Amino acid sequence: MHILIIGAAGMVGRKLTERLVRDGRIGSRTIDQLSLVDVVAPDKPQGFGGKVVTQAADLASPGVAERLIAARPDMIVHLAAIVSGEAEADFDRGYRINLDATRALFEAIRQEGLKSPYVPRLVFTSSIAVFGAPFPDKIGDEFFTTPLTSYGTQKAIGELLLSDYSRRGFFDGIGIRLPTICVRPGKPNKAASGFFSNILREPLSGQEAVLPVDESVRHWHASPRAAVSFLLHAMTMDLSALGNRRNVTLPGLSATVGEQIEALRRVAGEKAVKLIRREPDPTIVKIVSGWPQNFDARRATALGFQAEKTFDEIIRIHIEDELGGKVG
Amino acid sequence: MHILIIGAAGMVGRKLTERLVRDGRIGSRTIDQLSLVDVVAPDKPQGFGGKVVTQAADLASPGVAERLIAARPDMIVHLAAIVSGEAEADFDRGYRINLDATRALFEAIRQEGLKSPYVPRLVFTSSIAVFGAPFPDKIGDEFFTTPLTSYGTQKAIGELLLSDYSRRGFFDGIGIRLPTICVRPGKPNKAASGFFSNILREPLSGQEAVLPVDESVRHWHASPRAAVSFLLHAMTMDLSALGNRRNVTLPGLSATVGEQIEALRRVAGEKAVKLIRREPDPTIVKIVSGWPQNFDARRATALGFQAEKTFDEIIRIHIEDELGGKVG
Numbered sequence: 001m002h003i004l005i006i007g008a009a010g011m012v013g014r015k016l017t018e019r020l021v022r023d024g025r026i027g028s029r030t031i032d033q034l035s036l037v038d039v040v041a042p043d044k045p046q047g048f049g050g051k052v053v054t055q056a057a058d059l060a061s062p063g064v065a066e067r068l069i070a071a072r073p074d075m076i077v078h079l080a081a082i083v084s085g086e087a088e089a090d091f092d093r094g095y096r097i098n099l100d101a102t103r104a105l106f107e108a109i110r111q112e113g114l115k116s117p118y119v120p121r122l123v124f125t126s127s128i129a130v131f132g133a134p135f136p137d138k139i140g141d142e143f144f145t146t147p148l149t150s151y152g153t154q155k156a157i158g159e160l161l162l163s164d165y166s167r168r169g170f171f172d173g174i175g176i177r178l179p180t181i182c183v184r185p186g187k188p189n190k191a192a193s194g195f196f197s198n199i200l201r202e203p204l205s206g207q208e209a210v211l212p213v214d215e216s217v218r219h220w221h222a223s224p225r226a227a228v229s230f231l232l233h234a235m236t237m238d239l240s241a242l243g244n245r246r247n248v249t250l251p252g253l254s255a256t257v258g259e260q261i262e263a264l265r266r267v268a269g270e271k272a273v274k275l276i277r278r279e280p281d282p283t284i285v286k287i288v289s290g291w292p293q294n295f296d297a298r299r300a301t302a303l304g305f306q307a308e309k310t311f312d313e314i315i316r317i318h319i320e321d322e323l324g325g326k327v328g
Numbered sequence: 329m330h331i332l333i334i335g336a337a338g339m340v341g342r343k344l345t346e347r348l349v350r351d352g353r354i355g356s357r358t359i360d361q362l363s364l365v366d367v368v369a370p371d372k373p374q375g376f377g378g379k380v381v382t383q384a385a386d387l388a389s390p391g392v393a394e395r396l397i398a399a400r401p402d403m404i405v406h407l408a409a410i411v412s413g414e415a416e417a418d419f420d421r422g423y424r425i426n427l428d429a430t431r432a433l434f435e436a437i438r439q440e441g442l443k444s445p446y447v448p449r450l451v452f453t454s455s456i457a458v459f460g461a462p463f464p465d466k467i468g469d470e471f472f473t474t475p476l477t478s479y480g481t482q483k484a485i486g487e488l489l490l491s492d493y494s495r496r497g498f499f500d501g502i503g504i505r506l507p508t509i510c511v512r513p514g515k516p517n518k519a520a521s522g523f524f525s526n527i528l529r530e531p532l533s534g535q536e537a538v539l540p541v542d543e544s545v546r547h548w549h550a551s552p553r554a555a556v557s558f559l560l561h562a563m564t565m566d567l568s569a570l571g572n573r574r575n576v577t578l579p580g581l582s583a584t585v586g587e588q589i590e591a592l593r594r595v596a597g598e599k600a601v602k603l604i605r606r607e608p609d610p611t612i613v614k615i616v617s618g619w620p621q622n623f624d625a626r627r628a629t630a631l632g633f634q635a636e637k638t639f640d641e642i643i644r645i646h647i648e649d650e651l652g653g654k655v656g
Contacts, residue, residue, distance in 0.1 A: 091438075091496070110419075132572060144472045146491065146573050153492040157485050163474065164481040168419070244460060245474050 007079030009038035060101035065108035098154035179252030212281035215258035254294035263311035335407030337366035388429035393436035426482035507580030511646035540609035543586035591639035
């Protein structure tokens, strides 16, 4: 089994790589080769028995997709994307990376298959940004996609292409709409969604964090560990259960910021909660007001995808996976 | 007012042109120029007071969109498309014409606007092919788009691009999902949907027609006259009522083939009905089984779009507009 991960240097890509290296297999099959690609060369994982190829490459550049696919990986995980804020600020770059590169990848697979039969598994990470307000209380599996960002538009187009290429038999694809990943490890970043993680991660390490919105704000979350489990399930499950509807909203946990803070209090105490500083930011308040708050993800649940049930669990996963089990 | 019609040589394009020439104005504004473009040069309309430019051009060819937009038309009606069957048979050609050319047009408008302010009205004809079975009894305005053809995929992508370009302020766009147009004038064609028109048009002219499906088949229809009225409304209405949801399912008439035949009997008598020959075609039966049957198009109705209420009316429109008022 040869697995190609595009966008392997990102947070989810690194965690997926770690897991694949640790397992050495996927489902019942041994992993012989891992090809790890990103715009900066991903770190070479240690302790992997098979072959590892890491490379820096821009999927949107002519010939790159064809070159990656010429090696005929059995499984392709396409995580690469320009994030929401950047795709909104730089229209051309967003469309180039999030749409043109994705299409180039899909098309390279089709062209490779025209030479001799080749139908790899393809997992595409989409986003709940394909949805745009106004929403019902819970967004169902048949709700329409009316994105309010260029990023969401590009992801929704990727989903449509994935469905059509799968229906045509060019690859066996699945698009998974990830919840917002929380607690995101690393430094605070400038993403509008950053505070959902910041208000937990920073206090857990004894640092102050800024909360720019009201505690009543509700959003849809899953842990980094859940994200990896989603990918593994998408890589191994029988996709015939999807029929021609190849894109699924994944399960997550709908919680308010207030509920996040209460979970922090239960897990790490009042001392941690006191490190959250309220500093309303009208720009972020406005952006977040257009985001989904809750889903009824029964289709993905029936397909075997599972997310956390409480925010306590999400926080404990962060403490276990990122803090060596200790609250600082 | 300068109006550019792309796809002007097609049935709907010709009927729209005729109407604009006859009116000489659109809403309250005089039409100074009509630019008519298609892959074959559209006929030059007679009796128009303003300037008419007709040209043969392939919108997907490099530079064509830029050249058309350099004249800064105030209003652009984009009707050009490869039909469903052809887009399914020729994957590359479908994506080139239905997706790449549409994107080239949108992008040319954006680039023109970067030189100096330019925000034209843009009307894009989408299709109910953006939907794919299984369906609810009536497809509502918030039902998701899961096309089962490459054509439907390309139209759904065009809709997403149109929304994003409109949201960004690059043009003032609306995408209208036309019902199946019935009675389509002209010769019987090989489109899988052709029989819906054939079984009325041919008997009304004393010719035999083949019915390849069961009378219980239900579908969604509007007359060519309604199609022109939809376009005129989309060209003139205040689009701010759409918010960021720029694509609408238009009203139509949901009817079974049996109901179509009963209407034919009422309007043209038993003699006409006797000219319908039942000859089941399993291929067409299968294709049609995946098509939408009924919609609850309340949003478009509230926005002022109107379709026929009975099939008798649809048949009478054909007799008036195509047969000089006489049944042959």
